[in-house]
């Protein structure tokens with residue numbers, strides 16, 4: 473039995489390091505409770521959460537509507553497996569399909585599973601519909617991608633940390649520079665079944681491609697009979713000020729790959745959403761998941777879709793995002809080299825002569841603001857879409873103060 477006295481950050485960090493492999497290097501913040509945009513650690517310190525679980529917490533911590541849906545479902549039915557039907561499944565699939573303007577929804581659990589599902593569907597579509605010779609299917613992906621951690625996915629990562637020593641790697645992927653439409657066109661041939669792309673590369677540092685790129689990729693895919701798979705796992709569901717990041721260029725992919733915020737910060741829920749002409753290639757026994765589309769996931773996921781259907785969160789993200797970016801731009805020349813992003817999502821390049829990204833995150837945490845570094849001196853801000861203007865101003869002011877004292 474632990475005493476309250478022992479529930480302190482240093483001990484909790486030590487215990488965690490003792491009992492788990494070090495595949496993460498978390499900030500020394502051990503969270504015990506959370507509500508909305510705020511978290512409280514085991515020592516009672518409060519922090520403004522400006523990472524939001526890499527967008528898994530778009531609606532903030534414990535959004536009342538989502539928690540109520542989860543509670544109600546927990547009291548009734550939690551898991552059936554897909555061997556049987558359940559009474560929450562159809563509504564979830566229908567409402568998510570309608571949000572996406574597509575025919576069908578295939579629910580999975582994690583983002584990586586959604587990506588794997590998209591790859592499998594694209595290959596099967598390639599063989600059965602496009603007529604690609606057996607086992608020849610190729611998929612075009614972008615440098616700097618992050619699509620998850622499975623063995624197939626890390627095989628086409630260009631990040632040595634993610635990829636090295638996990639081979640042999642699955643063949644069938646062609647890597648081209650991100651943002652380079654001509655390179656995609658050149659990489660496509662008769663074996664190509666899909667282009668798999670993040671509309672904004674989050675893990676790479678919130679990298680926004682040049683204007684017209686996504687629309688160009690859509691055009692090329694249509695012209696060459698190649699599926700466009702948009703990994704909107706981090707960029708989708710309100711994060712960028714639209715329902716999907718693809719919306720900014722009026723682009724509709726063949727498959728949306730969704731995750732993170734779809735689970736409302738409560739359960740892992742992912743999905744592949746597309747039309748029957750594509751997703752319809754799957755027959756019984758060819759793909760599945762014990763937990764995919766379980767009743768609890770569907771109950772929460774349906775409420776997530778209903779929150780998004782109001783448009784309120786997309787609006788908040790657009791309006792507050794403009795405020796965030798204006799505030800961050802004011803720091804350029806004062807310790808910030810560059811700011812990128814869209815909506816409530818920003819990648820900030822800190823002057824490496826001042827601080828590493830990690831140091832910036834540590835100093836911000838000391839000032840009660842949580843963000844995450846990536847690739848050297850870049851930090852990422854993705855606050856929950858329920859954050860207030862005053863809270864957002866506070867976060868930017870704290871970053872300014874950190875830079876000023878460095």
Ligand SMILES: Cc1ncc(COP(=O)(O)O)c(C=O)c1O
Pocket residue numbers: 526582583584585587618619620621670674675703704705706707731732
């Ligand atoms: C764009 C993108 N795709 C896929 C994933 C993988 O999701 P998960 O960690 O749920 O497997 C992530 C996770 O960060 C992501 O950002």
